[in-house]
């Protein structure tokens with residue numbers, strides 16, 4: 001390989017007892033797309049934070065074009081030519097594209113606009129500099145983030161799970177951009193759990209396991225099964241078995257649900273109808289931003305309807321549209337929100353205290369006082385049964401890797417033994433082994449008679465586990481489609497609002 005652009009030698013980083021990176025050696029070649037693969041908690045994000053100057057290594061050396069590199073901050077990394085696009089975007093919605101860019105990139109507005117257009121044409125990142133960010137799709141927002149990085153002429157661009165937020169059409173467009181960037185002389189470091197994507201565009205892949213490098217491979221020479229085996233140390237798990245079942249009583253019903261959000265950037269829902277019975281899994285397909293957030297909040301009770309419209313949402317046969325989340329939970333409803341940091345868990349609290357948030361009715365509070373021993377015991381069981389990799393019940397939620405926190409939240413809600421279980425993006429950021437485990441558990445619950453509603457952008461996931469699928473597009477819900485009689489293209493047609501075809 002040509003002299004590396006970036007070399008890591010013996011890089012280690014600990015958080016307390018956790019050795020997040022141990023003696024990591026990696027060479028990133030110039031003009032390459034280099035994947036970092038590994039299970040949840042393997043240390044991928046930590047490594048990227050070290051390279052971008054968010055954290056400093058405890059030991060080891062980084063070399064940039066052969067010269068030792070010490071970074072005190074992300075600003076220092078950017079000055080050296082290292083840029084990073086985070087999973088959670090950092091744009092101001094009420095400002096325009098150019099206003100957002102001007103906040104971090106110096107220069108005259110006219111020259112900046114010309115440069116935005118130039119980069120857009122060169123790398124397939126077309127976006128209107130005068131558009132307000134709230135008007136843009138997720139794919140377009142990501143383009144703005146990438147353009148903003150490119151304005152500082154980076155030689156290395158780091159992308160942390162860039163495709164997890166994108167609909168399929170935008171993924172292809174992003175890959176086209178990354179290939180053009182590579183051909184234009186930029187190297188890309190790319191974290192993803194999607195092995196097929198890695199095979200499609202990466203020249204090299206480094207596999208991390210428990211903080212250590214366990215291999216460097218050319219991903220094009222291995223199939224997804226091979227890569228999974230290297231990553232998780234065993235064969236790729238089988239998709240969950242779905243046994244035929246006779247659906248039981250209706251557990252959730254939405255009847256003519258129409259709702260206009262207060263938020264001017266929200267998506268109104270129009271005449272949404274669905275029925276979910278005990279012993280079935282219903283999937284809601286579609287791209288976020290088409291009413292998913294509003295629908296989730298109306299089902300969870302975070303948004304309440306006026307009393308006179310309460311019949312539009314029914315749970316276990318009762319009208320609940322006017323009730324809040326706690327009252328709905330009392331009926332046997334459990335809920336995993338899409339936003340695990342803002343609403344699923346409180347970052348600054350221990351896992352045991354996070355258990356209390358929703359599991360308090362299971363004897364974790366007695367006579368109005370927290371029963372800490374019970375909360376700890378509940379949390380230990382959740383950690384053990386759901387393979388949450390953490391130091392224990394006292395660990396703070398903020399110290400868990402993204403995928404492990406997701407496993408904890410899903411596990412906590414499953415332990416409530418709900419009759420009606422609703423999950424939004426249940427395996428977002430979860431590695432392939434753990435995602436299959438979650439899907440298997442959902443199917444097992446369905447076989448036991450639980451009614452399960454899943455909102456997901458991952459069509460494969462919905463086809464794996466759902467009995468029926470409905471598509472949410474522009475605030476309208478399609479009719480119910482039997483999964484076994486439906487093809488992904490049928491879902492795609494509803495996603496773009498085209499409806500059924502012969």
Ligand SMILES: Nc1ncnc2c1ncn2[C@@H]1O[C@H](COP(=O)(O)OP(=O)(O)OP(=O)(O)O)[C@@H](O)[C@H]1O
Pocket residue numbers: 015016018019020038039040041042043044045046047389390398399400401402403404429431
């Ligand atoms: N700020 C922190 N405090 C304590 N522990 C941390 C902190 N950040 C990361 N860790 C721990 O370091 C390990 C590596 O975490 P990291 O986020 O790098 O994993 P990852 O491979 O990116 O995982 P995922 O795929 O789930 O995002 C995990 O055990 C995590 O709990």
